[in-house]
Amino acid sequence: MAATADKEQLDRDFTELYRAHLRDVYSYAYYRVGNHHDAEDLTEQTFLQAYRHFERAQRESDGRPLRPWLIRIAHNLAANFYRDRSRRPMTQLEDASVLHEPHGTEQLVEEREEVKEVLEGVSKLPDDRREALIMRFALGMDNREIARTLGRSEGATKVLIHRAIKQLEDSLKEDPGE
Amino acid sequence: MSDRVEQLLRSALVPIEPPEALSDRLERGLSGLTEVAAAELADWELSAMRDPRNWGRPVAAIVVGSVAAGGLVLVRARQQHKKRNATGLQALEKSIRGVADDIEKRLKR
Numbered sequence: 001m002a003a004t005a006d007k008e009q010l011d012r013d014f015t016e017l018y019r020a021h022l023r024d025v026y027s028y029a030y031y032r033v034g035n036h037h038d039a040e041d042l043t044e045q046t047f048l049q050a051y052r053h054f055e056r057a058q059r060e061s062d063g064r065p066l067r068p069w070l071i072r073i074a075h076n077l078a079a080n081f082y083r084d085r086s087r088r089p090m091t092q093l094e095d096a097s098v099l100h101e102p103h104g105t106e107q108l109v110e111e112r113e114e115v116k117e118v119l120e121g122v123s124k125l126p127d128d129r130r131e132a133l134i135m136r137f138a139l140g141m142d143n144r145e146i147a148r149t150l151g152r153s154e155g156a157t158k159v160l161i162h163r164a165i166k167q168l169e170d171s172l173k174e175d176p177g178e
Numbered sequence: 179m180s181d182r183v184e185q186l187l188r189s190a191l192v193p194i195e196p197p198e199a200l201s202d203r204l205e206r207g208l209s210g211l212t213e214v215a216a217a218e219l220a221d222w223e224l225s226a227m228r229d230p231r232n233w234g235r236p237v238a239a240i241v242v243g244s245v246a247a248g249g250l251v252l253v254r255a256r257q258q259h260k261k262r263n264a265t266g267l268q269a270l271e272k273s274i275r276g277v278a279d280d281i282e283k284r285l286k287r
Binding site: 014015018022023024026027031039041043044045047048051072111114115116118122129130133134136137138139165166169171172 | 195
């Protein structure tokens with residue numbers, strides 16, 4: 001009886017985790033693989049794997065947020081995805097919502113072009129830098145969370161993000177409007 | 179320019195809403211995991227009881243089955259298996275793994 005009650009609580013906790021972070025996992029997956037179809041598969045696999053190991057993760061988390069653990073699962077699955085299918089990360093996103101917003105002014109058109117260039121620049125960054133930027137900007141993770149996800153120190157993560165932004169900035173200067 | 183780049187990154191890397199169909203499918207899949215695991219194990223237990231060679235297994239099957247009803251079939255079965263260190267349970271673990279694999283295949287589709 002006690003085991004059943006524990007299990008029910010575990011399931012409730014997992015449901016809560018799932019509802020809180022479905023968008024995070026999907027966003028991460030989408031920016032990693034670049035299309036909705038594969039992002040859906042990756043998201044599904046992430047939650048199934050998380051479910052299998054949830055009890056242990058919860059026990060070992062000591063009350064810390066489980067988002068880094070969840071994104072790490074997605075990160076590992078995405079790595080397998082590329083390895084198994086001999087793919088490289090997509091350079092073109094199928095459709096980022098920001099690129100499809102209706103526009104009415106020249107300024108908006110110009111900004112959308114810049115955003116497109118930024119996305120292309122991000123896709124050309126080394127894997128770890130690209131991922132750090134996705135976590136920071138698409139998921140809103142802080143340095144501590146990103147560090148836990150990537151298995152690095154907070155200091156190293158801060159440097160990683162700084163260098164990623166610098167590299168992106170340099171590439172935009174080199175190829176303005178390419 | 180870094181500030182400008184950061185501003186552009188905020189505009190470019192927006193959170194992406196998952197399609198509604200995915201949310202529905204995932205919710206169904208996760209709750210189905212529990213039900214399918216319980217049903218599969220119940221079927222297995224019944225058929226196993228008909229074979230006298232399996233009469234030694236029901237106690238272990240009940241333990242594992244009740245756990246499976248919650249969904250973490252594979253993980254907990256392995257834990258139980260290790261604790262007991264009984265070679266006679268190897269076949270049981272193999273069966274459970276098969277059930278878990280089957281559940282996973284179903285959920286993928």
